[in-house]
Amino acid sequence: MLGNVRPEGLSILEDFTELTVLPGQPLKDDxxxxxxxxxxxxxxxxxxxxxxxxxxxxxxLIARHGVGLDDLDLPSVSTAGIPVSTTQNANSNAVAEATVGLALSLLRNFRAADTTIRNHRSWARESLMGRELKRSTVGIIGFGNIGGLVAEYFAAFGTRVIVCDSEAAVVADSPYPAVSLEELLSTSDIVTLHCPLTPENHRLMNEDRLNLLQEHAVLINTARGGLVDQNALAAAAAAGKIGGAALDVFDREPPDFDHPVFSCPNIVVTPHIAAMTFEAQVAMAVNAATEIRRVLVEGLPPTNSVTT
Structure with a gap:
């Protein structure tokens, strides 16, 4: 077991396995x-x-506690014939809720408001003027399970939702307008990323694409750090070329805390906690452990295999 997993999952495994637990951030040698x-x-x-x-x-079996696959060498795994399962949907709601929360924090200047009153003992309300979600345009890049929930939640606030996905079939039946990436970036007030990290979309949000954003627009990344060029983002935010950003994920985790993104007052940062809710962590632990029992004890294929 790689990482800290909820006891609800451990108890399932303890019934039929001898566990080796590598807690925290496991070292390769271990x-x-x-x-x-x-x-x-x-x-x-x-x-x-x-x-x-x-x-x-x-x-x-490699049973993922989550859905991201970028920490696995999939060609090697596939060549070895090892199935990989994911805990699809187990953390979707948690990440979607966190995304909306980060958007509200950015639009309403909650971070600056807390600093102003706590550190400066100031009641400078007018300096903290924000914007409302209602009637904003929200652009969602990646329309899978999480992206779909994010769209639903933002729509409930009275926003205009537009979507973009690299796979046309994914958005073919979307209740929201499907647009090109360029149109989404140039017309959205809020851009939020919900696509997997692949070699093709590494640094998806580079300098050129960040330059397409409106000056007041904000970017939210609760997906994978490699989707955003952090150097270009810090430069754009510091220069006022965009309204701000919220990052829950980073290129390297833990990140380099001396990176410029951590000194930009209009960038909200959180330590990869979008899925860190009690409900999501229990669901992922139980689902992953159940997949292992299904394969090792019941002799069945995993229910949610992403490789063969």
Whole structure:
């Protein structure tokens, strides 16, 4: 088990397995030291690269505690014939709620308001003038499970929602207008990212695309850090080219706290907590453990396999 997993998941596994737990952020050497004896891995955090896969001898499943796959060397995993399962939908609501919360924080200047009253003992209300969600245009990049919920929640606030996805079929039946990436970036008041990180969309939000945003627009990333060029974002925010941003994810985690994004007053930062709710963590732990039991004990394929 890689990472800290809720006891509700542990109790399921303890009924039929001998557990090896690598808590926190597992080191590669520690994974290499034990991977040869493992029949399954419950993967919450940590890189599983080609070398680690080459050392396994009997892995029958990698059960993801979540849905992101960017920490796995999928070509090596696939070549080895190891199924990978995800806990699809288990954290969707948590991430969607966090996204709306970050948008409200940006539009209503909650971070600045807290600093003003707490650190400066100031009651400067007029300097904290914000904007309302209602009648704003929200652009959602990536219209999967989380993106769909985000659209639903923003729509409830009376916003105009537009969507964009690299797979045309995903948005074909969308109740919201599907537009090009360029149109979405140039017309949205709020842009929020909900796509998986792939080699094709690495640094999706680079300098050129950030320049398409309106000066008052805000960018929210609760997906994967590699989707955003953090250097370009910090420069754009500091220069007032965009209204601000909210980042819950970073290129490297934990990040370099000396990076300019952490000194921009109009960038809200959180430590990858969009899915860090009691409900989501329990659901992911239980779902991942149940997948392992299904494969190892019941001899069945995983219910939500993303590789074969």
């Amino acid at each position: 994974i290499l030291a034990c991977i040869g004896d493992m029949d399954a891995v419950l993967h919450k955090v940590g890189k599983i690269d080609a070398e680690i896969i080459s050392r396994q001898t009997k892995l029958r």
